[in-house]
Every structure is written in structure tokens, then in C-alpha cells.
Amino acid sequence: MDALMRVLDEATVAQLGGDDVALALDDVKAVIRLMRFGEAQMPAENHIDLGTPLGKAYALPARVGGKYNAAGVKWTAHRPQRPDALPAALALTLINHADSGIPRGLLASGALTAARTAAVSALALQLAAPRAVKRVLLLGAGLHAQTHLRMLQQLFPQLDQIGVWNRSPEKLSAFNNVQIELDLAHALSQPYDAVLTCTSAAQPIVAASAVRPGRLIVQVGYHEVSFAAIKASNQVVVDAWGDFAERSAKSLFQMYRAGEFHPQEVAADLATLLLDGWRANADDSVYFSSFGLNVFDIALAARVLQAAEHHHLGNLQSLFSGGMHDY
Missing domain, CATH: 3.30.1780.10 (ornithine cyclodeaminase, domain 1)
Structure with missing residues (x-):
């Protein structure tokens, strides 16, 4: 060779x-x-x-x-x-x-990287969501958000609504066939079945008030979801738990290092979802932390x-x- x-x-x-x-x-x-x-x-x-x-x-x-x-x-x-x-x-x-x-x-x-990340979110939507996903709220407008939008349109054609919010609304002009959300708090108060966070926010933008029965929150960015929101979720799912928890800037791992979350509290990972058939109950509130493997x-x-x-x-x-x- x-x-x-x-x-x-x-x-x-x-x-x-x-x-x-x-x-x-x-x-x-x-x-x-x-x-x-x-x-x-x-x-x-x-x-x-x-x-x-x-x-x-x-x-x-x-x-x-x-x-x-x-x-x-x-x-x-x-x-x-x-x-x-x-x-x-x-x-x-x-x-x-x-x-x-x-x-x-x-x-x-x-x-x-963007395709892999969106694929993991798709798997979470398919297997970790407490209820059949009909309405999805997408936060962000960058490469990962754009790839996630293509994923939703390609793999979930049955969706009734895709809402999109970004801190700078002018960046949403290229997003087609979506509901533009101008106010984040209002958007999170709407009956979206799933929220996908694909922003570069340095501080949490998803509070505990965003957590509700039957909703899946998928965190793609580093620190978009507050500790309080994670605590309010009654099921925490990860793509995997590994040594990266000791230094990653992801919200869940920061929470772990602060002594406010223990690995034993993880309900499932990707292998448990795909191979073992773990599923949330219809009234569960599920938080999915996507580290990126x-x-x-x-x-x-x-x-x-x-x-x-x-x-x-x-x-x-x-x-x-x-x-x-x-x-």
C-alpha cells in the first residue's frame, strides 16, 4: 500500500x-x-x-x-x-x-462537525422526546442552527411548525418556511414540543421557566441552559459521559464540577436510547446535553x-x- x-x-x-x-x-x-x-x-x-x-x-x-x-x-x-x-x-x-x-x-x-451534531439532535428528537414532536423551536442563526434547520426539514417533514429565534433578528433573513420569533421569553412560553439551542451564548439564556412536562430541551452550545433549568428537568440524558466532564464548558459539566449534579442522575445516553430502548414518560421534562463525540x-x-x-x-x-x- x-x-x-x-x-x-x-x-x-x-x-x-x-x-x-x-x-x-x-x-x-x-x-x-x-x-x-x-x-x-x-x-x-x-x-x-x-x-x-x-x-x-x-x-x-x-x-x-x-x-x-x-x-x-x-x-x-x-x-x-x-x-x-x-x-x-x-x-x-x-x-x-x-x-x-x-x-x-x-x-x-x-x-x-455540523452534520454530526445535527444527526445526534435528530436521534434525541426521535428517541428521547417524551411525546411525538410536532413543533420545534430553534435558537440561533449560525452554521449549527442552519444545519439543524436542514435536518428538521429533511428528517422531520411531518412537523407542524418550526420557530426560530436569534439574538440578532436580522440574521434570520435567510431562514425560509419558519416562524420567526422576536422575543425569546414569549417563544419559550409557546407550546413547542422541543427546543434546540444552537447559539454561542456565553451565559445561560434558557431558564427553569422553559422546562415543562412533555418538552425536550437539546443543548448544542456551551452554556445556554441554566443550572436551574437542568435541575427542573426530571430526566437528564447525555450523548455520553466521560473524562471530558472534568473540563468541558458545557452547562451540565460545569454543574457537575460545582457539585450540583452527579453522574448517577443521568437517566440515559445514546447507547441506552438506541440499543436498550429507554424512553421517557409522556409527562417527563427531558434535558439532553450534546457534548459532541x-x-x-x-x-x-x-x-x-x-x-x-x-x-x-x-x-x-x-x-x-x-x-x-x-x-
Whole structure:
């Protein structure tokens, strides 16, 4: 096997289905099964400070067996304050063959991350919601919110209403076929079955008053949901609980480190939902904390690389001879 690494830019990743949430959902389900049977692993992340205000870079390794046969690392630079027009988060994923360790590809992975995140939210809507979801409130207008809207329109065509709120209403002009909500408190008081928080809020914007029987709240951002709202929810569900709880900025993990939440209070995780059939009661109020599992990112990247190999797309870089080949 030649040690050639395939490099895929954002456009090629999208062309090969990297932003397709339905495909990402299939990957998420497959990886959950692989994790249950010990065919996937996800060590703790590492991070370093960047030389910019509040900037950090994260390395998130994982291995996925089965049809993916991939070992890799997602490398993301978070740049809250930046001197350019590039995204605040710049993400790359490096993939090696898991059986041989030979480098396989390097991908721009912002779209992969957004698709994976929306796929996990879709699974939560399908399996963790106390009642059949007919009305969904989406908070945010950035990349993750846009991807979540596509997910809702693609995977939940039976929805009666999608409401969208953003702190800056002018950013909602590109959102079509939705109910624009101008006041957050009013929106949260409406009979939405599910609330998806996809904002960059540094302080909680979802209070305990947003919690009600039969409603699912899915937190995608870092610290959008108050401790009081989590306490008011009678079922807490996570994608997974791991070492990341010791340092993640997610609301639930901040609450845990403050001594106000214990892991034993988690009612279910993705494996319990998908493989064990855990379901909430119709009158439960459910809070779902989506940390974002990099093992899914590695699987999505491996699937896109397989498609690139099949269609002969991307740039092939010979790591040892220095040759560059375009396909």
C-alpha cells in the first residue's frame, strides 16, 4: 500500500455528502453499536492555548472499526477574537487506516462537525422526546442552527411548525418556511414540543421557566441552559459521559464540577436510547446535553474518504516522495 494521503477541501467534502445529515445519522447509529461491542474508542481530548485572546486548539483522537477501519484525530482551533474573515472555529480531521496506521486523508471538517451534531439532535428528537414532536423551536442563526434547520426539514417533514429565534433578528433573513420569533421569553412560553439551542451564548439564556412536562430541551452550545433549568428537568440524558466532564464548558459539566449534579442522575445516553430502548414518560421534562463525540467525526470523515477514493476526488500527496497528483 502506497503512503499517499488524500486532501479534501470544504467543497469536495460537501460534494461527497459530508454535510448530509441523513448519512451522518446512519454513521452515528453504526458507531454507537461499535462502541457497545468495543470496536470503537475515544480517549480524552487535549488542548493548548493559542497566542490570541481566548483562543484554544483541541486535539480529539478516536478509533472506529467495522467498515470504517479508521484511526484519526480532529484538530480544531477556536478563535473567538480573530483578525480575519475566516470562521471562528477551523477544523481539520486526519485519518489513518486503523489496521496498518498508514495515513489515509486530511479533510476540512467544519461541515462534518455540523452534520454530526445535527444527526445526534435528530436521534434525541426521535428517541428521547417524551411525546411525538410536532413543533420545534430553534435558537440561533449560525452554521449549527442552519444545519439543524436542514435536518428538521429533511428528517422531520411531518412537523407542524418550526420557530426560530436569534439574538440578532436580522440574521434570520435567510431562514425560509419558519416562524420567526422576536422575543425569546414569549417563544419559550409557546407550546413547542422541543427546543434546540444552537447559539454561542456565553451565559445561560434558557431558564427553569422553559422546562415543562412533555418538552425536550437539546443543548448544542456551551452554556445556554441554566443550572436551574437542568435541575427542573426530571430526566437528564447525555450523548455520553466521560473524562471530558472534568473540563468541558458545557452547562451540565460545569454543574457537575460545582457539585450540583452527579453522574448517577443521568437517566440515559445514546447507547441506552438506541440499543436498550429507554424512553421517557409522556409527562417527563427531558434535558439532553450534546457534548459532541469525536468518535462520530472520525467515522464521518472515513466514510467521505471512501467516497473520495471511489470517485477519484481530492489531491493525493505522497508523504515520502513529495509528489502531488490531482484527480
